[in-house]
Amino acid sequence: MRWDRFFEDLEDQLDSEWEAERAALETESERLRLSRVTLRERLVALAAAGTARPAACELTDGGTLEGRVSRVGADWFALAADPPGDGLRRAASRALWIVPLDAVRALTLPAPDLLGSVRDAAPGDTLGQRMGLGFVLRDVARRRVGVTVRVAGAAALHGTIDRAAADHFDLALHDIDQPRRAGAVTGFRVIPFAAIAAVGLAAPIALP
Structure with a gap:
């Protein structure tokens, strides 16, 4: 024994x-x-989870957007936004924000999403990995959708993207509530992609 x-x-x-x-x-x-694990892969996990809990995204222009991560591309993600409670109602009430990854200063997430995004981080589908910011902005230009462009160090710009090139786009400036017509345009801006903090769409569209 x-x-x-x-x-x-x-x-x-x-x-x-x-x-x-x-x-x-x-x-x-x-x-x-x-x-x-990259930030993009954690955003892919948040989009795949389909959570209704909002994330708060601090941007390089000093502002914050709140909403659900709904789509992730190669170098950007889409935030289905809830209007923040500030005084910029017209500028803030965009249906969807396109945010370059380089424009993110910080993300505030609920604890379950914080942990879940680490656990389930993944590169996502091949199309998403290849779809760059320029591709999306060219599609927005084709649809003639009004946009609000948040740029670091400047006031938000309102108008319509006339064309998007390799690393910049042309924005026709006009009132946020008006369609792009020659008589409504007050000027033009050439904006490098690197200067974008976020692009808000005036109407919901299905991203490519």
Whole structure:
């Protein structure tokens, strides 16, 4: 019986050592996985989860947008926004915001989404990985949808995107409540993609 107990103790010790080694390997594996997770992959997880809980996105223009992450492209994401409670009602009441990843200063997420976005981080589908900001803005220009453009260090601009090139777009300025007509246009701006904090769409559209 003493020998039986001796071997049982050895088995218990071996089990404990294996469990400790497995836990150590899993911890190291998780650390390695986390070291490779990108912000874009966490946004993909938020979009896939389809949560109704809003995220708060602080932008390079000093403002904040709140809403659900609904789509993620190669270098941007779409935020289905709830109007914030500030005085800029007309500028803030966009149905959808297109936000360049480089324009994000910080994200505030509910705890379940914070943890879930780490756990479920993924690159997403191939189309999303290839769809750049320029592609989306060219589609917006084609649809002639009114936009609000938030630019770092400047007041929000309202108008219609006339054309989008490789790294910039032309914006015809007009009142936010008017369609783009020659008589309504008050000027033009050439805006580099790198200067964009967010582009708000005046009407809901299905993104490409």
